[in-house]
Amino acid sequence: MKRWPILACMLAMAIAWPAAASAQMLVNGAGATFPYPIYSKWFEEYIKVDPEVRFNYQSIGSGGGIRQITERTVDFGASDGPMTDEQLKKAPGELFHIPTVLGAVVATYNLPGSPKLSFTGEVLADIFLGKITKWNDDRIKALNPSTTLPNQPIIVVHRSDGSGTTYIWVDYLSKVSPEWDQKVGRGTSVSWPVGLGGKGNEGVAGQVKLAPGSLGYVELAYAVTNKLPAASIRNQAGKFIEPSIESTTAAAAGAAKNMPDDFRVSMTNAPGADAYPVASFTWLLVYKDQPNEAKGRAIVKFLWWAIHDGQKHPAALLYAPLPAPVVKQIEAKIKLITYSGKPILAAQ
Amino acid sequence: MLVASVSQAGTADTPPPARVARRMGIGFGDRLFGLGLTGAAWIVVLLAVALITALGWEAREAIVKFGWRFLFTSSWDPVQGRFGALPFIYGTLVSAFLALAIAVPLSLGAAIFLAELAPGWIRPPIAFLIEMLAAVPSVVYGLWGIFVLVPWLRDWVEPFLASSLGFLPLFQGPPYGIGMLAAGVILAIMVVPYITSVSREVLLAVPGSQREAALGIGATRWETTRIAVLRYGRSGLVGAILLGLGRALGETMAVTMVIGNRPEVALSLFAPGYTMASVIANEFTEATSEIYVSALVEIGLLLLLITIAVNGLARLLVWSVGGPASGGRE
Numbered sequence: 001m002k003r004w005p006i007l008a009c010m011l012a013m014a015i016a017w018p019a020a021a022s023a024q025m026l027v028n029g030a031g032a033t034f035p036y037p038i039y040s041k042w043f044e045e046y047i048k049v050d051p052e053v054r055f056n057y058q059s060i061g062s063g064g065g066i067r068q069i070t071e072r073t074v075d076f077g078a079s080d081g082p083m084t085d086e087q088l089k090k091a092p093g094e095l096f097h098i099p100t101v102l103g104a105v106v107a108t109y110n111l112p113g114s115p116k117l118s119f120t121g122e123v124l125a126d127i128f129l130g131k132i133t134k135w136n137d138d139r140i141k142a143l144n145p146s147t148t149l150p151n152q153p154i155i156v157v158h159r160s161d162g163s164g165t166t167y168i169w170v171d172y173l174s175k176v177s178p179e180w181d182q183k184v185g186r187g188t189s190v191s192w193p194v195g196l197g198g199k200g201n202e203g204v205a206g207q208v209k210l211a212p213g214s215l216g217y218v219e220l221a222y223a224v225t226n227k228l229p230a231a232s233i234r235n236q237a238g239k240f241i242e243p244s245i246e247s248t249t250a251a252a253a254g255a256a257k258n259m260p261d262d263f264r265v266s267m268t269n270a271p272g273a274d275a276y277p278v279a280s281f282t283w284l285l286v287y288k289d290q291p292n293e294a295k296g297r298a299i300v301k302f303l304w305w306a307i308h309d310g311q312k313h314p315a316a317l318l319y320a321p322l323p324a325p326v327v328k329q330i331e332a333k334i335k336l337i338t339y340s341g342k343p344i345l346a347a348q
Numbered sequence: 349m350l351v352a353s354v355s356q357a358g359t360a361d362t363p364p365p366a367r368v369a370r371r372m373g374i375g376f377g378d379r380l381f382g383l384g385l386t387g388a389a390w391i392v393v394l395l396a397v398a399l400i401t402a403l404g405w406e407a408r409e410a411i412v413k414f415g416w417r418f419l420f421t422s423s424w425d426p427v428q429g430r431f432g433a434l435p436f437i438y439g440t441l442v443s444a445f446l447a448l449a450i451a452v453p454l455s456l457g458a459a460i461f462l463a464e465l466a467p468g469w470i471r472p473p474i475a476f477l478i479e480m481l482a483a484v485p486s487v488v489y490g491l492w493g494i495f496v497l498v499p500w501l502r503d504w505v506e507p508f509l510a511s512s513l514g515f516l517p518l519f520q521g522p523p524y525g526i527g528m529l530a531a532g533v534i535l536a537i538m539v540v541p542y543i544t545s546v547s548r549e550v551l552l553a554v555p556g557s558q559r560e561a562a563l564g565i566g567a568t569r570w571e572t573t574r575i576a577v578l579r580y581g582r583s584g585l586v587g588a589i590l591l592g593l594g595r596a597l598g599e600t601m602a603v604t605m606v607i608g609n610r611p612e613v614a615l616s617l618f619a620p621g622y623t624m625a626s627v628i629a630n631e632f633t634e635a636t637s638e639i640y641v642s643a644l645v646e647i648g649l650l651l652l653l654i655t656i657a658v659n660g661l662a663r664l665l666v667w668s669v670g671g672p673a674s675g676g677r678e
Binding site: 033060067081087160162163186187198206270 | 425426428494611632634635636
């Protein structure tokens with residue numbers, strides 16, 4: 001039978017494959033979906049840097065990432081929101097938050113002619129609280145004097161799935177509106193006072209595109225690739241800033257001055273003249289003391305690469321790269337990662 | 349049901365052949381067969397029990413903390429850690445029964461046409477097309493819902509309903525397009541192929557002698573269908589509707605995309621709602637606190653129990669209406 005040689009080949013490959021794979025090390029990670037495109041790009045590029053290591057990243061959501069790293073079922077976790085003190089206490093060892101890239105969230109809307117709109121955080125909060133209900137409300141008109149706004153109800157659209165994008169958005173609203181902070185608060189899902197829920201960025205964008213008079217929020221990358229109108233938002237310095245990669249990085253630079261040592265910082269409403277106010281880090285979660293020497297070294301080397309050479313990749317995928325002063329701070333943090341008490345980087 | 353009858357068959361019927369076989373010395377295969385069947389039946393039962401137990405265990409924190417209140421409160425606030433399942437239970441039941449209200453007349457009509465009235469050459473292609481609908485993935489229905497159904501409902505159907513039937517609380521409020529009505533219509537389209545194809549099989553299984561008898565006593569075509577065919581097949585037809593109901597209760601993706609995902613109990617069909625399956629699919633991945641995860645698991649447990657309860661009630665219905673007919677078939 002002529003099929004035998006092929007079968008034999010396949011069998012040989014099947015046997016040889018695990019052997020070939022076992023020569024490499026597999027590092028497992030899980031967590032946030034928001035940075036998944038850039039992480040998978042990084043893991044692919046990193047093969048060229050270190051062919052011995054393969055990263056396997058499951059984008060199961062920040063909640064899952066935090067749970068799995070806490071239970072040590074993965075080698076690193078990833079989250080869009082910083083872990084709470086309570087969550088950190090549950091972890092069996094000290095966890096580091098390593099910022100990797102920045103994302104921004106934009107307000108998008110559907111109005112006739114897609115005019116360029118400007119908002120303040122307070123007005124956005126009141127719209128999402130259901131206190132401003134019409135597009136021709138005086139407070140919106142005052143911010144956009146040259147635009148004719150229709151006498152139309154505002155249909156608020158938010159994410160229905162738990163999401164880091166939501167966290168960034170409501171974190172910003174909480175900072176600018178005491179009422180929002182008190183009534184709704186921060187979280188990857190919240191109890192929305194008004195509006196419709198769409199699943200994923202595409203769900204929100206789809207509803208905004210189709211329903212005249214709607215207002216929603218999506219990731220910057222999503223808004224840019226789909227050419228959605230994005231509102232300028234007034235920052236702490238009083239300037240109206242258009243969302244872009246540059247203004248997002250500027251927000252991180254503004255926040256760098258008061259960066260806490262553990263990087264668990266909310267970067268929304270950041271200071272700085274050019275800072276776009278609705279932006280945030282996304283973090284990788286790694287144990288300070290690595291349980292496995294070889295894997296620990298692989299993770300540390302990858303992190304070092306990611307915050308230096310890796311930073312040229314985010315822009316193409318519409319994430320903002322880390323600003324230089326923050327990279328310096330992260331370097332110091334990565335040097336603190338140890339295996340059985342000895343720093344991994346210094347030991348090389 | 350199925351499980352129970354299989355296990356009965358396994359335990360009640362195996363001993364005699366086994367005894368005979370032992371006497372004749374060829375019993376090993378038969379005994380193995382009997383054991384295998386019994387085992388298969390019990391594994392299914394154990395799986396169901398294990399599923400409920402595991403869900404109950406994972407949900408224990410929420411069950412202890414909220415107790416019965418969980419079923420009757422509508423606040424769903426992950427930030428404060430306050431959870432109530434009422435809007436989800438309401439949304440699941442209302443969307444599923446709305447779907448049935450639309451789908452049952454359509455499906456039964458189509459099934460009767462295909463089984464009784466349609467010319468022979470047209471039956472296979474139509475039946476095939478209807479069954480094709482069942483093979484469309486639900487996310488495709490969802491996309492179609494967002495881009496075609498929702499704008500159509502918003503611009504035409506809902507304004508029309510509001511102006512003609514707006515005095516009913518069911519048809520009040522702003523027409524978003526997205527909402528309970530959209531979910532019901534999408535679900536109806538999704539369950540039509542199930543109900544139609546099973547009903548058609550049921551109607552085809554009605555013996556020709558039934559029809560001949562009815563025609564013989566001078567019944568018209570409609571009377572024949574009603575007296576001889578539908579009456580005879582009613583338990584099977586209820587079963588077909590149940591299959592559709594089961595599908596409607598558990599459907600997740602398409603509903604999530606068009607229902608508006610707002611945890612609120614609103615009487616109007618125009619208002620956005622939420623279902624149990626949707627909230628789990630939406631929020632589980634990013635649920636960070638333990639009570640939050642636990643509350644979502646409890647919703648899963650409730651969905652399972654509600655599905656079982658609805659199916660149980662429907663079985664009772666089948667027994668109460670279907671006894672004589674199924675007896676007559678034997």
